[in-house]
Amino acid sequence: MHLLGLYIHIPFCKRKCNYCDFLSVNADEDVKKAYVEALVQEISNWKDKYRYGNREYSVKTIYIGGGTPSVLIPCCIQNILGAVEDEFNLDLNAMPDIEVTVEVNPGTVDKDKLKIYREAGINRLSIGLQSVNDNELKLLGRIHGFDDFLRTYEAARQCGFDNINADVMTAIPGQTMSSLKHTLDVVCALKPEHISAYSLILEEGTPFYEKYPDKECLFSEDEEREMYWYTVSFLKEHGYNRYEISNFSRKGFESRHNTSYWRRTEYIGFGAGASSFINGIRYKNTSDIGKYTDYPVSDKYFDEYIRLDEQDMIEEFMLLGLRMSEGVSEYEFMEQFGIELSRMYGEEIGKLLEEGLISKEAGKIYLTDKGIDYGNYVFSRFLK
Amino acid sequence: MSTIDRSKIRNFCIIAHIDHGKSTLADRIIESTGLLTSREMQAQVLDNMDLERERGITIKSQAVRTVYKAKNGEEYIFNLIDTPGHVDFNYEVSRSLAACDGAILVVDAAQGIEAQTLANVYLALDHDLDVFPVINKIDLPSAEPDRVVNEIEDVIGIEAQDAPRISAKNGIGIDEVLEKIVDKIPAPLGDPDKPLKALIFDSLYDSYKGAIAFVRLVDGKVSKGTPIRMMATGATAEVVEVGYFGAGQFIPCDELSAGMVGYITASIKNVRDTAVGDTITNSAVPCDEALPGYKKVLSMVYCGMYPADGAKYPDLRDALEKLQLNDASLNYEPETSIALGFGFRCGFLGLLHLEVVQERLEREYNLDLVTTAPGVIYKVHKLNGELIELTNPSNLPDPAEIDYMEEPIVNAEIMVTKDFVGPIMELCQERRGRYISMEYMEETRALLKYELPLNEIIYDFFDALKSRSRGYASFDYEMKGYEKADLVKLDILINREEVDALSFIVHADSAYERGRRMCERLKEEIPRHLFEIPIQAAIGSKIIARETVKAMRKDVLAKCYGGDITRKKKLLEKQKEGKKRMRQIGNVEIPQKAFMSVLKLDEDK
Numbered sequence: 001m002h003l004l005g006l007y008i009h010i011p012f013c014k015r016k017c018n019y020c021d022f023l024s025v026n027a028d029e030d031v032k033k034a035y036v037e038a039l040v041q042e043i044s045n046w047k048d049k050y051r052y053g054n055r056e057y058s059v060k061t062i063y064i065g066g067g068t069p070s071v072l073i074p075c076c077i078q079n080i081l082g083a084v085e086d087e088f089n090l091d092l093n094a095m096p097d098i099e100v101t102v103e104v105n106p107g108t109v110d111k112d113k114l115k116i117y118r119e120a121g122i123n124r125l126s127i128g129l130q131s132v133n134d135n136e137l138k139l140l141g142r143i144h145g146f147d148d149f150l151r152t153y154e155a156a157r158q159c160g161f162d163n164i165n166a167d168v169m170t171a172i173p174g175q176t177m178s179s180l181k182h183t184l185d186v187v188c189a190l191k192p193e194h195i196s197a198y199s200l201i202l203e204e205g206t207p208f209y210e211k212y213p214d215k216e217c218l219f220s221e222d223e224e225r226e227m228y229w230y231t232v233s234f235l236k237e238h239g240y241n242r243y244e245i246s247n248f249s250r251k252g253f254e255s256r257h258n259t260s261y262w263r264r265t266e267y268i269g270f271g272a273g274a275s276s277f278i279n280g281i282r283y284k285n286t287s288d289i290g291k292y293t294d295y296p297v298s299d300k301y302f303d304e305y306i307r308l309d310e311q312d313m314i315e316e317f318m319l320l321g322l323r324m325s326e327g328v329s330e331y332e333f334m335e336q337f338g339i340e341l342s343r344m345y346g347e348e349i350g351k352l353l354e355e356g357l358i359s360k361e362a363g364k365i366y367l368t369d370k371g372i373d374y375g376n377y378v379f380s381r382f383l384k
Numbered sequence: 385m386s387t388i389d390r391s392k393i394r395n396f397c398i399i400a401h402i403d404h405g406k407s408t409l410a411d412r413i414i415e416s417t418g419l420l421t422s423r424e425m426q427a428q429v430l431d432n433m434d435l436e437r438e439r440g441i442t443i444k445s446q447a448v449r450t451v452y453k454a455k456n457g458e459e460y461i462f463n464l465i466d467t468p469g470h471v472d473f474n475y476e477v478s479r480s481l482a483a484c485d486g487a488i489l490v491v492d493a494a495q496g497i498e499a500q501t502l503a504n505v506y507l508a509l510d511h512d513l514d515v516f517p518v519i520n521k522i523d524l525p526s527a528e529p530d531r532v533v534n535e536i537e538d539v540i541g542i543e544a545q546d547a548p549r550i551s552a553k554n555g556i557g558i559d560e561v562l563e564k565i566v567d568k569i570p571a572p573l574g575d576p577d578k579p580l581k582a583l584i585f586d587s588l589y590d591s592y593k594g595a596i597a598f599v600r601l602v603d604g605k606v607s608k609g610t611p612i613r614m615m616a617t618g619a620t621a622e623v624v625e626v627g628y629f630g631a632g633q634f635i636p637c638d639e640l641s642a643g644m645v646g647y648i649t650a651s652i653k654n655v656r657d658t659a660v661g662d663t664i665t666n667s668a669v670p671c672d673e674a675l676p677g678y679k680k681v682l683s684m685v686y687c688g689m690y691p692a693d694g695a696k697y698p699d700l701r702d703a704l705e706k707l708q709l710n711d712a713s714l715n716y717e718p719e720t721s722i723a724l725g726f727g728f729r730c731g732f733l734g735l736l737h738l739e740v741v742q743e744r745l746e747r748e749y750n751l752d753l754v755t756t757a758p759g760v761i762y763k764v765h766k767l768n769g770e771l772i773e774l775t776n777p778s779n780l781p782d783p784a785e786i787d788y789m790e791e792p793i794v795n796a797e798i799m800v801t802k803d804f805v806g807p808i809m810e811l812c813q814e815r816r817g818r819y820i821s822m823e824y825m826e827e828t829r830a831l832l833k834y835e836l837p838l839n840e841i842i843y844d845f846f847d848a849l850k851s852r853s854r855g856y857a858s859f860d861y862e863m864k865g866y867e868k869a870d871l872v873k874l875d876i877l878i879n880r881e882e883v884d885a886l887s888f889i890v891h892a893d894s895a896y897e898r899g900r901r902m903c904e905r906l907k908e909e910i911p912r913h914l915f916e917i918p919i920q921a922a923i924g925s926k927i928i929a930r931e932t933v934k935a936m937r938k939d940v941l942a943k944c945y946g947g948d949i950t951r952k953k954k955l956l957e958k959q960k961e962g963k964k965r966m967r968q969i970g971n972v973e974i975p976q977k978a979f980m981s982v983l984k985l986d987e988d989k
Contacts, residue, residue, distance in 0.1 A: 005946075198943055199942045201941075201942055224938060225937055225938050245941075245942065246942050261946045261949070267946055273947070275946050284950075306950060320944070355914070372940060373937065376939045380957075380963070
């Protein structure tokens with residue numbers, strides 16, 4: 001039995017944020033409707049199309065991301081999850097072990113919509129907050145204010161959602177150490193189960209990239225690191241454990257879906273631009289929403305199709321695994337690749353230990369605080 | 385073939401300043417005489433190395449034979465010998481000229497006479513060649529053929545009123561040039577019945593035929609089986625094949641005789657045995673004396689060449705060996721650098737030659753190279769009377785043992801329009817030039833003569849000259865000799881470790897300035913590390929300049945989810961790939977280009 005995660009991409013937003021480089025557009029209801037129909041078609045044909053031998057799969061997590069999935073009318077989500085249940089023989093309401101997350105943005109859901117989500121089997125919400133300071137939200141190009149978040153959050157609790165993530169961002173325009181502290185104060189007081197805290201990166205093709213040319217970050221490296229480490233220690237004091245470079249949660253509320261990416265369990269991405277990893281292959285659906293809508297089942301329009309070799313897998317194992325606070329396990333490495341980690345990477349590990357970038361404890365290797373600052377340097381050491 | 389009438393042979397070359405259209409005219413002559421159809425013509429037939437076509441320069445001499453039916457009804461054999469156009473290859477130019485009886489001087493109708501025009505004309509006149517001028521590029525809007533004609537007469541003193549006015553590019557006036565070749569270039573002299581006497585004006589190595597000598601027969605004849613001897617090197621062999629030059633190919637024939645131009649192969653393994661300038665004779669019936677002018681080509685510029693990947697050392701050695709087969713003026717010997725490992729100290733005719741060799745190694749042999757600062761040969765006189773010819777700064781003896789040092793000086797001629805005389809004189813002054821004279825060739829242009837230390841011009845003098853004259857200055861030089869100079873060795877320390885590959889010799893007066901700029905440049909080139917890196921310039925134990933590469937504070941991807949994995953991994957791989965192209969010195973990784981780019985310091989200004 002192979003564990004499987006499902007990712008479903010909804011590439012629609014009311015307005016694209018200034019920093020966003022995800023596949024997302026503002027579209028008419030017709031376009032959205034046709035897209036959802038295509039999604040349902042792709043999901044319903046999955047087993048027929050991609051029968052990887054006679055492998056049996058057991059779905060463990062489902063994640064509906066975007067874009068803003070909550071801009072869809074509620075029955076769309078019902079249809080999508082219905083198709084998933086049919087194709088993978090699930091009954092989500094009867095299977096609370098399956099983590100089912102949907103991303104929502106403040107102001108795009110009300111109690112009615114949230115109730116329908118709940119009934120459809122969704123048991124985790126990820127809310128894009130980013131900041132509690134309205135001037136910062138405005139500079140980011142967000143469509144909501146902090147009060148919208150509060151309303152959404154309260155409504156979610158009232159509808160029974162007991163596993164909620166709030167996204168916050170550091171190193172954003174207009175931010176100061178005190179405004180960051182304010183955001184963290186307010187968010188922690190609301191006690192969400194999970195907090196994702198990202199440093200803003202200026203990605204190519206975004207309005208910010210045009211506005212701040214030749215920059216990767218709006219702040220100096222020292223300032224950015226100060227914000228990051230302040231966030232880490234603040235959240236720790238408030239009971240949030242950092243389990244990945246940018247992810248924090250109360251005990252037992254780690255995002256199982258995201259963790260599966262770092263653990264390299266298999267997943268299938270449905271929808272335009274969605275990525276899959278299955279049977280040693282990484283592939284990505286076309287990012288052309290129109291083309292996807294017309295040919296959702298075709299495999300002719302992959303943006304990417306890569307068959308991993310042993311070395312690729314080993315490298316991924318290291319650089320994904322080291323993102324997690326618990327790090328990579330020598331035992332699992334042996335288990336998966338049939339060779340001892342120390343035989344494969346003894347020299348690299350020795351040097352990184354010496355440089356104070358990693359630590360080793362109880363058969364596990366993980367990044368030190370310094371190692372987190374220079375993560376790319378550490379990761380690239382494990383590349384051929 | 386053996387009954388060729390010598391009076392119907394024309395051996396000639398085309399001389400010109402760079403970019404005045406020499407190779408284009410050569411192409412037109414070949415095309416018009418029907419050797420190739422225009423469909424077969426690849427632009428610039430004679431420049432057959434990729435590098436030559438790309439850079440628009442001729443590196444190796446080439447020759448081609450065509451047949452021209454003149455207006456008088458007679459057929460003439462044209463042997464066109466193309467010459468390298470750069471001062472680095474002057475020796476090869478002069479040998480090529482020695483193989484000719486006349487020369488076509490191509491002058492750009494817009495630019496007029498330039499420094500290399502003069503240098504080449506003087507070389508041709510020295511070889512007693514009959515020179516006739518051609519005014520090229522008359523189709524340019526800025527063309528002033530009348531002015532250029534007068535300039536040629538005034539400055540060079542050769543008849544130019546009836547010079548063909550042509551556009552080689554557009555095929556205008558080519559017929560007139562062909563007729564002029566028949567009229568103005570003399571038929572070769574020489575006696576086929578005397579003992580063999582042939583000048584080697586070029587040679588190349590072919591993996592099937594061995595060394596191929598390009599020859600001009602002065603007296604006698606040669607055919608398959610002739611026992612030959614190279615008079616300077618003493619090498620002997622038996623001729624396997626003789627022939628002449630088609631376009632890009634060798635066409636065997638029965639015999640070559642006095643006055644003819646062609647090639648000889650004699651299963652000679654080493655191209656050094658067919659040294660340019662040497663005389664070939666019949667070893668059974670030798671001629672009484674060799675042709676004058678043979679000299680061993682001396683390297684003027686040296687640098688260290690190292691494989692970027694140390695494991696490629698044997699590949700580099702093989703590549704140099706092969707390259708040398710075709711380029712006898714390339715010298716190399718193994719050396720070791722603490723910073724760069726095993727490599728070679730290589731000697732070149734000049735900086736262009738160095739760049740050409742470097743590019744050929746990288747392209748044709750697919751090698752990634754680290755090249756150290758080019759330097760000249762210094763003469764180090766030690767107190768104990770010993771004389772060292774220093775090609776590698778690292779071998780400089782302890783200053784306490786040195787009596788004095790000498791550096792090579794060149795005579796430089798710079799031609800420049802009036803408006804830029806000031807900036808160019810300033811440049812020569814900065815480069816420790818000694819002013820000799822200035823004459824106005826006409827109202828708007830001056831010829832500046834300077835003595836300049838060679839080490840001041842090998843790096844970036846040419847670039848500086850161009851940028852300070854907006855491209856209007858041209859430049860030529862020849863070796864003058866050695867002079868005493870106050871020289872010091874400048875060392876560079878990175879993270880407190882001396883990097884031997886970055887050391888160089890410099891005049892004491894410019895040491896501070898160079899040291900400072902060198903540190904600044906290295907600061908730009910060296911990426912930030914996890915720790916702070918001091919960069920220092922030192923003379924002996926005295927630090928004269930310092931810069932610091934600040935420590936990197938952060939290098940981490942904030943997020944990596946399912947859709948990011950392949951992209952982010954590629955990013956990391958790229959980062960890693962970049963690192964591979966760096967040299968590890970102590971704890972510091974230095975990009976390879978840092979070793980070379982630090983020399984182009986004038987651009988900073």
